[in-house]
Amino acid sequence: MVKYLLLLGFIFLIGCSDTQEEKRPLKSTYVPPSINYKGQFRKGYVRKSISTSPNAIRNQSKSKYYYKTKGKYIRRSSKNRIK
Numbered sequence: 001m002v003k004y005l006l007l008l009g010f011i012f013l014i015g016c017s018d019t020q021e022e023k024r025p026l027k028s029t030y031v032p033p034s035i036n037y038k039g040q041f042r043k044g045y046v047r048k049s050i051s052t053s054p055n056a057i058r059n060q061s062k063s064k065y066y067y068k069t070k071g072k073y074i075r076r077s078s079k080n081r082i083k
Contacts, residue, residue: 033044
């Protein structure tokens with residue numbers, strides 16, 4: 001009787017195991033070198049993956065704003081220095 005219970009429990013555990021692996025998108029993809037319509041050579045590069053975060057676009061726009069207006073932040077901080 002105990003053997004049957006152990007065998008049944010073992011079969012139950014094997015049946016419940018999650019063997020399906022979740023397929024995740026690649027972190028980055030390699031874009032091979034190519035030649036465009038003008039005949040110019042284009043180097044290969046690594047393209048970053050697309051973020052699935054809901055705040056990704058907001059963070060990207062804030063980052064672009066900071067780097068486009070970085071001069072004003074640097075000028076403001078340089079005025080406060082002690083000479």
